[in-house]
Structures are given as C-alpha cells and as structure tokens.
Amino acid sequence: MQTEFDHIVVGGGSAGCAVAARLAERPGARVCVIEAGPSDADIRVKVPFGLVHLLGSDRRNWKRQTVPMAAAGGRRVSVPRGRMLGGSGSINSMVWFRGTRADFDAWALPGWDADTVWDAFDAVEARMTPTRLPHPHSLSNAFGELFAANDPGAPPTPERQSAGVFHTNMRNGARWSAADGFLRPSGADVLTGAEVDHVTFDGARATGVVLRDGRTLRALAGVVLSAGSIESPMILMRSGIGPAADLKAAGIEVQVDAPGVGDNLHDHPGFGLHFKGRGSGYGLTLGQLPAWAVSPLQWLMTRSGRLASNTVEAGAFYSVTDSAVPEVQTHFLPFLMGWQGRSIIWGAGYFADVCLCQPRSRGRLRIGPDTHAPLIDLNLFGDERDLDMMTAAVARLRTLLERAAFGSRRAPEMFPGPDVTGEALRETIRTRAGTAYHPVGTVALGGPLDALGAVKGVSNLWVADASVMPRITSANTNAPSMMIGWQIGGHVAAHAKRNAA
Template sequence: MSDFDVIIVGGGSAGATLAGQLSEDPKLRVLLLEAGRRDVSPWIHIPATFFKIMHKGRDAVMIEGEPEAQLDGRPFVVPQGRVLGGGSSVNAMLYLRGQPADYDGWAAMGADGWGWDEVLPVFRALESNDTFDDAYHGTDGPLSVSAPRHRHPLSEAFVAAGAEAQIRPNPDFNGARQEGIGFFQTTTRKGRRCSSARAFLAPARQRPNLTIMTNAPVDRVTIENSRATGVRLADGREITARREVVLSGGAFATPLMLMRSGLGPRDQLDAHGIPVIRDLPGVGENFQDHAIVPIEVKTRQPVSVVGEDRMPRGALHMLRYLWDRGGLLSSNMVEAGGFVDVGGEGRPNVQLHFMPGYNAAKGVMQIEGHGVTYSVCVLRPRSRGTVKLRSSDPAERGIFRSGVLSHPDDLALSLKALRMGLSLLDQPALTAVLGDRKRPAPGPDSDESLTDYIRSHAKTVYHPAGTARMGAADDPEAVVGADLRVRGVGGLRVADASVMPCLPSGNTNAPTIMIGARAARFIQEQA
C-alpha cells in the first residue's frame, strides 16, 4: 500500500480520465481511489435508463442543502455520482463544451494558459466524433461523441417550434456558433453510454502500473513539512504517494477533504479543532450551479415516453435495443434543446432542454397522464454559495448553501427566459401536439406569479463547480494555480469541476474531462 507514485482520489469524470491517461506512462505507478463501486449496473450503460440510477440511490447520492429563503424555503438538492465514472456514469450524456469566451474569461481571471486556444486542442484530441471532422472536432480520441440514434416526434416538434420562433437551427452546438436550436450530441458509442470509466479506465485496467480501489472513501491528505505524502482512508488506513496526490472528488467532496487536511479557511478549521496547515479562505467558497426552471405541458395524444418502461412495452423496447442498440432505449431522453441570447447580451446566455415526457426527477410531484417537460437555464449565474464543514468526521457531508437565485440579476434573467420559453407554446409546431399547460399553472402570468414559480420550482441541472477555483498567485481566494497545484503545499493538486473559476456556458461533463486530461499532461511534463 505504499508503492505508488501518484494517488488520485475520486474516479469520476476527471479522475477516471486522469488515471487512464497517466497510467499510459509505465514508469508511473498510479492508484485510483473511488468511494463508490464499479460501474456494474446495466442501467448505467443503457442511455434511456439513467433516471433509474437516481431513483435507486446506490450509484448516486443526493447532496441536500440547507433551506434557503430565495428558493421559497426549500433546500437545493444536487445528485452526485458515487460510482466509477462519477457524473459521466449517471448523467444525461450531453456533450457540450461551452463558449470560447468562457475559457478566455478563465484566463482573464488568473487561470493562465486556460484560454480557448489552449483548451480546444485538448477537446479535439479527446474526442471521437461520428458526425463532424473539422477544426472544432476530433475523430480518433478515446471519448466517443455521437449524433442521436433516436429522435422522438415531440422532440422534432420542439425544434420546429424554435425555428418558427426565429431561433436558427443548429446541427452542432460545439462548432463555430453555439447559438441556435437542434439535437444534442451525446457521449455514447453505438447506442451505449461512453462514460469516462468506459473511455479511459476500461482500456487501462490490465496495465500493471494502475491499481483501482473501489468502496474506498478518503478522510484526508497526509501532509508533512508542507508536502502531501499520501492519504488516510475513512477506515484509518494510510497509503503513501512518492510524487503527488490529486483530489478529484468534485465540488462537494474536494473542499471537505481539503479542510479536513488542514487546508482551508482558518475560522472553519479552528472551529472543528483541525490544525491549520495553510489558511486558504477560498476553499468551499464560490459554489456555482446551473438551475433550470421547468415548463410542463400535457400532450393532445398519449404519445410521450410516460409509461414506456412498463410491461409489455418496456420488454419490446428492450428487445429492440438488444437487437441493434437502437430504438427508444438508445435515447438520452433530453434529446433536443438550444442556446439563445435573451436580452441582447451578444452571446447565448440561456440554455433550453427538452424531454418528451414529464419531469421524472426524484422528489418532484408527478403529473398524471402524458406530457412534455422543457426548461430554461441561465448559463452564467452570478449567484454564489458555499460548502462548509459540519464536523471533522469524513462521514459527514458538510453544510451546503447553493446561493442559487440569490443574485437579483439571475432572478431577472430567469424571468425573461421563462417568458421566452412560454412563448414557444404559441408556435404552430407545438400547438399541434400540446394541450393544457400544467406548470407554471395557467393564469395571468404576471411578473409576481412567475417569479414565485421560479423560486419554488428552480432545480439543479447537476453542474456543481467552483469550490477550489484556479486563480493568480496574488488572488487571495484562489485555491489552486493554473497548473492545478494547491497553494503552499507541495505534491498536491486538484483536478475536477471545483477548480473552475466560473461555469462554462453549457453542461460541465466535457470540460471536467478536459481538466482531468490536462492534469495528466501537467504531471507527466513535471515528472
């Protein structure tokens, strides 16, 4: 348990990528520690059944925040993958990078070398796209990116309604322009999910220099003379690392591990009797997430996906899927969407997601019958939250306040976005297939009533980030530098979505995988 060069804590989107790529160097002995189990559930690998993972609760955990006044007194609840592949094993598989200005913004905030010109080649090298081969896309990388095998007629109607509303059709949200409406590409390969565990770990498992330990939660990093020497598991065992420890636990687990290791805001560490090794006030601050506001509408005919998982139709769909990996089960369900500029900002600031069924999220009161759900999402929120220690016990999940909608600009833009989303219901393509609106409840749609609805129904779209952010050396809130090294501690890096200075304008899985790949490159270059 001591013969390792690099220990990676967390086998999610970034950690699995990092372990797979780093172990390509036979001179490096790599240990990957994952708190959850292997990705053995069949529901993980069939695209349409990812919601079953959330409901079963074994390979995903619900991080429940404190009640928040701006959310109508509700806690903000964020699911997190607890399985090899992490979020990439339980998400809706959308492949989106964001906008070039997002990464140039990171560089301007002190993450030198993370501008668009630096990260685009990494995205291209990682990608194996089955549709596009151009300056924006790669075709021979380990991460499979595919066009949809299944397009539901209701999803087609939504895209058509967007075009009728003068939102331009866009076949490639990761190309020259993000703005428009269309069908998402997904991280799938021949009708199966392509998580980071499948793309990067599966080819690496037989390498003698890579060890993967599952069901191995970590308490803290062990540090001597201001240098990371290894980790202590939650069961008390210690493992040493000759060169580096990399935390890839995500926006919740990573800051808590840092604080339990004596790295974080002095007042929090003192309050829990943890010796302060480095006073890093930014640890656990800067929490961000994308929040969606759902619109749910009844269909005129029973043509949505509601009930399609029940017998006998479920069995027929499974037979079709086993035959050729096609049909409804090959769908990621969130098939269509788009990016729009609401209010003339100059680039898209709102994302649309469409699902040909009612919202099936855990904890959401279900609507009877057939219907659709589509949502609006503010892409670059200004609201910020926190993740703090509840105690020094690694079994405790911490005190979480999302801060979602706490900034008035986010609430104002959400209102404009919701009105734009509701206006799509007037387009002929949707009036032909949709009936009564269920949520928000039909009414006068005053600013007050819609604002109340936003506060009471906004929910996560599973993109927590920012709690150990990158920044310049003179930035007191920065936790890591541009090389992902933790300030003031040798041999310790962070590689996950927590290092993002701010959210990219879209889903976070692809950017997080990119962060894992860059961490591998940094370690290899400096080894």
C-alpha cells in the first residue's frame, strides 16, 4: 500500500469529493481520499428509493444520536450520517438548493460573498446537473402547484428555483452523488474502509494521519478534513485541537486550545404532519402490492416508477410573520410514513413537514471519555422562539394543505391530528420534533478556521465540509457542502502551488 501522498483528504463525502477533484487538477499531484466506510457500489445507493433501506444500515450509516436535550423534552434524536463514498450524499434525498444569496452575504467573510459563491455553484452544477424530478406523484404535483400559483412568501427567484416539485441531483433516474460528479473523474487514489483516528504533526505542521487500525499515511502538502460536521471536529479534538479542558479530561495532549471546535452546532429543526387514507399516496396496501412487485423491473427498464422517487418530491418556502425573507421550508413526501416508532406501516398516505430556515438555537459537540463517541447536543429549542415559530408554521401548513388540489387522494391528518392546536401542538412539537439532518457549524470559518478554511495555530491543515458554515444556509445543505469543498479545495491547491514555486 502506498503511504505517502501530496494531499490527504479525510472523508469521501459531498465536500471531500469536490476537494479531491480540485486538488487532482494540479499536474502531478498525488491525492488520496481516505474514507471510513465502504465504496458506494450498492444498488440501494443508485436506486433513489433505496435510501429508505440505507437509513437502517449499520455499515453505511454512522447512526449517531444526540445526548438527551432538556429543551426538547429530555429526548435524544437521531443524527444519521452517510458512511461510504459519497458520504451523506449517498443516503440523502438529493434535493438541490443553493440557499439564498443573503445566507452567504451574512457570513461576512472575504471570499464567501454571494457573487463569488454563486460562481462556485455554477462550477459545481456543471458537474452535478440538478434537474426537476421527472416523474413526481400526482400529489406532489398538486402540492407544488399550490405554491407555484399562490406563493405566500415572495415570488420565485433563482435562489429558490426548485420550490414546487424539487430539483434533484439525479441522472437518468439514478442517484448522481459527489462521488460520481467529482471523485471518480478526478483520478485521485481512494482508500475505503479506513477510519482516521488523528492527524500527525511535526511541531505545528500537519504531516499526515494515523488510522484507527494503526497505519500511518504521510501528506507532504497537507491534510484536508472533510469528515462532516460530526466527525471533523472529533478528528481535530483527537489531534489535540479543541477546548483545552475537554481535551485534558479525555487524556489528549493539547496542540492548540481552540474553544470554537465543536461550538455553534445547529441544524434545521423539523416536524411533520402524517396523513393516512385509502387511495392516497404511496404505501403498503393490498391494492399497491402489484405496483411494488413490478417496480424493480420498471426502474431497470424505464428508470421511472415509485423506486425512482427520491421520497422528498416537493416543497416550498413561506413566512409566518410579515418577513419578506422565507422563514420556513416545507418538504412534501407522497408516502405514508410511520409516526409510532416504525417508519414503514400498512396503509397509504402522505407527509409534509416544516423546517426553520434560520434556527436561533445553538448547541455544542464535545469529546468525552470514549473519544470515538461524540457527545452531540443540538440544544433543540434551547431558544424558545424556535418553538414559537415552528408552532405557527405548522398551523400555517395545515391551512395551505387544505387548499391543495389533492382530489380523491386527500387523506385525514393522523398525527398529531387536527384537534392538536395551540399549546398542545407546541408541546407535541417540543417532544416529537427532529431535524432535517443538516448539522453544521462545528468548525466555523472565522472561528477555529481562517476564511480560507485553514486551521488556526497550525500549518498544512484545512477543514472543508458542512462543519465550516458559520451559519446554516436557508435550505438543504448538500449543494452548499459541495460548493464549500470546491472553494476550499481551490485554496489548498493554490497554497500548494505557491509552496512548490
């Protein structure tokens, strides 16, 4: 096995694949992507509906959980993270959003203004080619038309281009992840099944990584951590970069006292309404068994049918106050989903949720005695204003759904039920809400990182993934993660070129 490279990229996920592509553009550069999980060569990754199975996989999902969160009723909530090439982008719903231009301007960091970032998105989209979901369910069309015809927020703008039936990063009815768009064409070396424990240093200069199985790999031009918002801060802390007191308590020698590592953790809180009724959306019923039975062949032959659904087919943005900026994103799934513990139940139906575009609550990720078990505290509803807005947003969603032209496919609300309103709804949201699976912010640009993604206090070490967002974007975070990888990868390549000159 080759053990020396110019660049090591830790994590072959949404951002890491884009980083690798950018680094591999340098003539002669030896780039190695180290991925803890397996390859993405699995039919369930390619078939869009396969994500339902992948979420249950111990091998391809890190299956993290939060600590019990006081403001959310003392509960833990699940934090799924993809564990294979493509990362979370290999188990996600492929909904494609840039976020708003104002999201990036609000970062107020050199090189991350909306104009610069928009150019980077153009480069990313040239490879990812997002397009409108080709075969949405009729319920999704009806939901989308509701917003197209009567957008209660503001008129559609390019930054909110896929309100209605969503744009997705699928090609020919199959998942097209960052591994497809960036990594495979790059020619970078890839090591799968290799979990990085920590970064090695010569003084303050990063020189490589040590894997959990004890192997050491060297990186002459530096290391880029792209292990995601949960694992990148953990690798940093295991490498001695983090809050000194926590590191000492965990028996780790301090390289840099960086209190910002693990801080600023946040995500889009989400809460859904479940509808169930005969003849409604996709589900498990006797009448739908023949359609499920032929669906694999249908997908193989025509790349259509229910298996070609990314599940989260449609949605939109709206406001609940008089804000001109959308405050809430809703996702619509024309599937019956379980609400009593099991995700698959008998019957047919649909599901619609609300997620806050800009949550106020901030949590923290910490390292504990088991340095491979992150203590994830999202502090969901730590700021009660998030709960107030969620409650108002759900009430608004109900009235919007009443207007949708669902026809005979309309079904009654089963959870939490139409009678659950006001204070009861607020408490239900507090005790049942989860997230949209978009954790960010734990190694923020302008905090432990400079504006180019370099870790402060050491050299030759960068972070490039969703963890670097100082503030979350106002929609789904996959496209922004790739854009971040593309941009920081460019900065690392430029740094290496300068050093080689």
